[in-house]
Amino acid sequence: MATLRTHNITFGRMIRLSVLCLIALIFFSPYIFLISTAGKAQADIFTSSLSIIPQHWYFVENFTKAFDRVNMPQLLWNGVLVCGMILILQVIVAVPCAYAMAKLKFRAAQTMMMMVMLGLLIPIHATALPLYVAFNNLSLLNSYTALVAPFSISVFGIFLFLQFFRALPDDLIHAARLDGMSEMDIVTRVIVPNAWPAITAFSIFSVVAHWNDLFWPLIVISKQGFATPPLGLLFFRAAEAGDDYGALMAATLIITLPLVLAFLLAQKRFVEGITMTGLKG
Template sequence: MTAAPFTLGRALRLGLLILGALIFLAPYIFMVSTSGKAQSEIFTSSLSLIPDQPYFLQNFAKAFSRVSMPRLLWNGVVVCGLILVFQVVIAVPCAYALAKLKFPAAKLMMALVMLGLLVPIHATALPLYVAFDKLSVLNSYVALVAPFSISVFGIFLFLQFFRAMPDDLIHAARLDGMSELGIVARVIVPNAWPAVTAFAIFSVVAHWNDLYWPLIVVSNQAYATPPLGLLYFRAAEAGDDYGALMAATLIITLPLVAAFLLAQKRFVEGITMTGLKG
């Protein structure tokens, strides 16, 4: 196979893609650069991405000494993992029922799902806080996980995916004597991994980076999530040590970058397949 000719249009498209990539990567590049600089070099008038003298080890050592970084990462993994499990376990059967089962309230339920997409967490934060306070579950994983255990976005995403699955496959499973839950577990879920992977990326990124809700329900550092830990980092006598702060931020964001790179193919496949469903 011969390579496609390098035309002016192709060069323009390539240039636009490179420019877009640089714009999106600029904050991360700046963060990596700052994490390797000494305090005196960060506040100089000259802008240089390459440190004059590498200061990575010192900044990373400060990040680990001033905050329990393993604890922050562990809390992030536990909270995001529990939220994702509950969301998938609840959203998949709900989406299957709306997509493949016929019942009188189907249209009403679909309307409620669409309305649920419009309600931000800020609107329900106060009543949820009061309820958790009365139940004495503030400063716990319950308070961090419970409000997000049902994802209307997840239901909508899986609904779009399940609509295009052939009905004959489900009818054949019913003829074999499978129950509806059996069909979900043994037919629907094995064929829905692209959609699950795509939703997992959205869910984990959103809740790993969430600062608003943990800031409300957590005051004990033992349950601090990664973004909340950065606030404690600055308050814990870190002052204006931006080199160490950027090093801590880099440590916190690396798991997300690694997860996306590992799941990139499935993520793109899942988004493409759910986006083409009518």
């Protein structure tokens, strides 16, 4: 019986592992196609037979074209700068707000919670036109301010931190108050050090969303010097011989690689943050 049970457990694990591998392959297949196309010549891409392994290796040529046709370091720097500024402002605003709603008692708490929930329902598309008019009147189009300012407050971040802070013991807050700490000291010296898993999880969501955002930069940016990575790909496609899909896929690979590396480095904290905030998939 023990041997049979061991075999059954092993067989069951193999089935589960096979299913998980199949699902992972399905989700990873676009990236495989991206890498494959980045290493192909133009003639190999449009052949009738689809092959993952390139017949002629053109990785060096395609990556060279990607760097020659578009200012790739500038695009990456713009992406890092914009996403970093947005993330810092969002955390600075969301953490104290979520702490107040989770641990302080005041009359407007329920109203603020309703406003946060309503804010989650309003997409950026609904406010794009008035924001564009406002930035145009202030002569702030084609600037980092236009890219960062509309996203400096994240209602999703407030909601996520709120769920996390509610799980923190009240005794920790009371002990800090007995030690003479102000509410701002509690936030900076007690709440933030204990909230790093949630902050890391939110950072992944924020950076991925704004790094990949094309809608808003396409509206407020028309100069390549302020272009974010996705918008830079449009400039790449609009360049001379922009139908060179091998070089385009190479540029796309360069742009997506930082996100993959960032997630791999922060995946442990990311899973902890999602689990502890109760936002399980």
